[in-house]
Amino acid sequence: MSARAFPATLIQRPVPAAITVxxxxxxxxxxxxxxxxxxxxxxxxxxxxxxxxxxxxxPWLKAILAVxxxxxxxxxxxxxxxxxxxxxxxxxxxxxxxxxxxxxxGLAGLLDLGYVAFYAVGAYTxxxxxxxxxxxxxxxxxxxxxxxxxxxFVFLLLGVLTGxxxxxxxxxxxxxLRGDYLAIxxxxxxxxxxxxxxxxxxxxxxxxxxxGITPIQRPPLFFRPVLNLMGIEASPVTLYPLYFYFLxxxxxxxxxxxxxxxxxxxxxxxxxxxxxxxxxxxxxxxPLVRMKLLAxxxxxxxxxxMGIVFSAKQxxxxxxxxxxxxxxxxxxxxxxxxxxxxxxxILGASVVTIxxxxxxxxxxxxxxxxxxxxxTILGYNLADLPSQFEPAKYERMIFGIILVLMVILRPQxxxxxxxxxxxxxxx
Amino acid sequence: MDLPLLLGxxxxxxxxxxxxxxxxxxxxxxxxxxxxxxxxxxxxHSEIFVVGAFVGVEILLALKAREWLDVLSPFLxxxxxxxxxxxxxxxxxxxxxxxxxxxxxxxxRLIPFISAIGVSFFLQDAIRLFESLWRNAFNLVYPAxxxxxxxxxxTETIDVSVKSLVVILAALVMLWTLxxxxxxxxxxxxxxxxxxxxxxxxxxxxxxxxxxxxxxxxGGAMGGAAGVLFGIQYSLINPYTGFVPGIKAFTAxxxxxxxxxxxxxxxxxxxxxxxxxxxxxxxxxxHGAFGSEYKDIxxxxxxxxxxxxxxxGLLGEVVRERT
Numbered sequence: 001m002s003a004r005a006f007p008a009t010l011i012q013r014p015v016p017a018a019i020t021v022x023x024x025x026x027x028x029x030x031x032x033x034x035x036x037x038x039x040x041x042x043x044x045x046x047x048x049x050x051x052x053x054x055x056x057x058x059p060w061l062k063a064i065l066a067v068x069x070x071x072x073x074x075x076x077x078x079x080x081x082x083x084x085x086x087x088x089x090x091x092x093x094x095x096x097x098x099x100x101x102x103x104x105x106g107l108a109g110l111l112d113l114g115y116v117a118f119y120a121v122g123a124y125t126x127x128x129x130x131x132x133x134x135x136x137x138x139x140x141x142x143x144x145x146x147x148x149x150x151x152x153f154v155f156l157l158l159g160v161l162t163g164x165x166x167x168x169x170x171x172x173x174x175x176x177l178r179g180d181y182l183a184i185x186x187x188x189x190x191x192x193x194x195x196x197x198x199x200x201x202x203x204x205x206x207x208x209x210x211x212g213i214t215p216i217q218r219p220p221l222f223f224r225p226v227l228n229l230m231g232i233e234a235s236p237v238t239l240y241p242l243y244f245y246f247l248x249x250x251x252x253x254x255x256x257x258x259x260x261x262x263x264x265x266x267x268x269x270x271x272x273x274x275x276x277x278x279x280x281x282x283x284x285x286x287p288l289v290r291m292k293l294l295a296x297x298x299x300x301x302x303x304x305x306m307g308i309v310f311s312a313k314q315x316x317x318x319x320x321x322x323x324x325x326x327x328x329x330x331x332x333x334x335x336x337x338x339x340x341x342x343x344x345x346i347l348g349a350s351v352v353t354i355x356x357x358x359x360x361x362x363x364x365x366x367x368x369x370x371x372x373x374x375x376t377i378l379g380y381n382l383a384d385l386p387s388q389f390e391p392a393k394y395e396r397m398i399f400g401i402i403l404v405l406m407v408i409l410r411p412q413x414x415x416x417x418x419x420x421x422x423x424x425x426x427x
Numbered sequence: 428m429d430l431p432l433l434l435g436x437x438x439x440x441x442x443x444x445x446x447x448x449x450x451x452x453x454x455x456x457x458x459x460x461x462x463x464x465x466x467x468x469x470x471x472h473s474e475i476f477v478v479g480a481f482v483g484v485e486i487l488l489a490l491k492a493r494e495w496l497d498v499l500s501p502f503l504x505x506x507x508x509x510x511x512x513x514x515x516x517x518x519x520x521x522x523x524x525x526x527x528x529x530x531x532x533x534x535x536r537l538i539p540f541i542s543a544i545g546v547s548f549f550l551q552d553a554i555r556l557f558e559s560l561w562r563n564a565f566n567l568v569y570p571a572x573x574x575x576x577x578x579x580x581x582t583e584t585i586d587v588s589v590k591s592l593v594v595i596l597a598a599l600v601m602l603w604t605l606x607x608x609x610x611x612x613x614x615x616x617x618x619x620x621x622x623x624x625x626x627x628x629x630x631x632x633x634x635x636x637x638x639x640x641x642x643x644x645x646g647g648a649m650g651g652a653a654g655v656l657f658g659i660q661y662s663l664i665n666p667y668t669g670f671v672p673g674i675k676a677f678t679a680x681x682x683x684x685x686x687x688x689x690x691x692x693x694x695x696x697x698x699x700x701x702x703x704x705x706x707x708x709x710x711x712x713x714h715g716a717f718g719s720e721y722k723d724i725x726x727x728x729x730x731x732x733x734x735x736x737x738x739x740g741l742l743g744e745v746v747r748e749r750t
Contacts, residue, residue, distance in 0.1 A: 111537050113544075177734055179536045180468045184677060185734060188727035191674075199720045324670070328544060335541060388559035397552035403545025407538050408530050 012056040021055050024048045029073050036081040039362045046354060070249060075242055085241045091353045092248035093306050096255045098333040098349035100302030106340035107268060108295035109275025111183040113327055114190025118300035120197060120322035121166045122159040122307020124207060127317050130217040136205045149220035155308050163304020167296035175292050190327055197319040212318025216311050244313050255302055259342050271295055325396065332399045335406050338413020347415055356395050364392040433711060438585045440707045446591055446660060448699025449598035453653035454676035455691035457646030463622040463686035464642045470543035473673020474550035475520050475647045479512035479654025480664045481554055484567045486511055491570045501574045508655045516651025520643040554666040566665045569658045594656045601652055602692055609688060618642055671723065678730040684740030693741060702726055
């Protein structure tokens with residue numbers, strides 16, 4: 001659908017497109033392998049995945065290439081430079097979050113500014129029971145914590161449930177509110193969850209307060225015997241990032257599948273009807289309350305699962321990871337990509353995460369090197385630059401600019417959903 | 428329960444609550460006026476407020492560096508701070524409206540709101556960037572003014588600092604002026620007309636865009652004044668200070684009935700008092716189990732309860748929903 005927007009005709013026709021895309025992927029992965037520390041090379045690799053998506057390659061070949069790049073090339077490059085794998089995992093986590101928020105904001109049109117609360121609930125669910133923390137409020141005779149690592153998979157399902165439950169819990173009282181009132185209340189809810197996490201170390205120590213919880217169990221390396229049989233001896237240090245990468249990739253795959261099925265089902269259409277006109281939707285027989293609760297529950301459940309993965313990946317969590325900033329970050333991903341559009345949410349999440357983790361951090365490091373070297377630009381000695389100034393600390397500014405520019409210049413987003421575009425054009 | 432202790436701190440609690448309440452009332456005016464005219468939550472208003480606080484601290488630091496702070500009368504300095512803070516914040520609010528809200532007028536409701544969130548985030552880091560480059564620090568402290576910090580005793584248990592009284596007085600004067608402006612002048616009538624019905628107001632020869640700008644100017648100026656007073660009262664400011672007071676002030680506006688100017692004052696005072704009571708008595712009443720850190724949760728719960736059970740607020744008219 002979006003291929004037409006691309007100016008180059010070369011990548012629209014299947015055969016030349018296939019050749020070009022394969023060449024670009026090969027070239028970029030070679031350059032990453034050759035210059036493992038070059039951020040530009042890795043961004044080229046990321047761009048090649050984007051190119052693959054937009055190109056007119058025949059669908060089956062596209063699928064094969066996608067599996068190859070994400071399932072084989074990315075892990076290999078990740079073993080060359082571990083940071084890239086970390087970036088890929090983070091992108092995956094945020095893609096799932098953006099897709100979840102996309103259901104609530106993009107499809108159902110309910111602006112949720114406290115989305116990160118569900119993520120926090122998921123993260124704390126595993127953190128409390130997957131670490132010795134639970135011993136502090138459950139008497140030691142009945143159960144011994146941390147739970148064994150195998151429970152992680154049970155908790156992945158529990159994460160869906162707790163996320164959905166929290167979503168419904170928030171949804172019930174606030175469903176009567178519309179528009180910006182709803183936004184403010186969800187914002188308040190997000191803050192309440194964070195304040196609770198910060199302060200529930202007394203009278204009962206549930207969350208260990210601002211100190212956070214550590215160490216949290218990681219999932220079991222159940223495939224290790226298989227690897228040993230195959231003659232591969234790998235240490236947990238190298239295995240865990242790859243493990244998390246594939247885990248996140250798998251979950252993102254499931255989330256995308258669920259999203260696509262939902263979007264075109266009667267539920268998705270009901271959500272969009274609510275977004276367009278609540279009264280008309282109700283008149284047409286859309287059960288408002290049930291559909292809105294369902295939207296909240298679905299969106300929240302994705303965040304819940306990713307919260308579980310996040311806490312297991314980080315081994316340590318504290319309330320600082322779940323601030324309002326995170327909620328706005330996910331929101332700007334959805335808006336950048338295009339509200340209500342699945343490829344949009346994926347692209348938005350990738351762009352923002354890469355910008356944050358890679359570009360800004362890279363810029364900070366580079367600036368620091370220049371500063372230490374005392375380089376002079378246009379007669380200004382960079383050594384005089386105040387030490388407080390660090391591009392990596394200005395992500396709010398980036399989010400802010402993204403939000404304002406997008407709603408003014410291109411409210412439909414980078415990859416708009418077709419129905420949404422029509423709505424914006426009418427008004 | 429220790430009743431004498433609870434009663435003993437009561438006057439002080441009420442005084443603190445009043446100060447906080449007037450602060451909320453001043454900020455809430457910005458939200459409520461803009462909402463009255465455009466039916467839009469100006470999420471960036473909390474940063475307009477912080478800008479006022481930073482203008483104040485910059486002027487004070489500049490005066491201090493030249494050692495004029497001890498020479499000039501503190502009340503003159505205070506007037507200067509208020510005037511500068513109001514001017515800068517007011518103009519900033521007008522600019523923000525021009526750049527980020529006006530192009531979006533008439534779009535679906537959520538669109539300008541998202542833009543406002545963007546502006547809010549942008550301004551937070553813009554202040555931080557500016558202060559980082561200018562002072563190499565962005566957590567700033569208001570220099571103490573000795574004459575304002577002097578305390579005097581009312582009774583044997585209650586003593587009041589001069590600055591508390593000054594803050595309350597300044598807030599009262601400003602609220603009264605605003606009340607006169609909106610209800611007794613032609614300009615105020617025009618603003619009210621625009622709030623009532625933009626199209627008809629425009630047919631009556633009112634320049635709607637100019638009135639909207641004026642609304643932002645007044646709301647922003649009140650926010651800026653609140654920022655200066657906040658700095659004088661609580662000393663410590665940083666670019667992110669505005670978030671929590673902003674949300675609280677919005678709560679106050681909703682509590683009083685959003686779009687309603689006396690409502691914002693009543694709502695601000697009620698919320699300020701409730702919150703201070705909660706902060707002082709929570710830990711006493713629960714024997715230390717829940718401390719004052721729950722006061723934010725308390726305020727948010729108040730907001731949620733009002734929105735559910737009395738969405739029009741204490742003094743409000745019915746709010747029309749425009750979808």
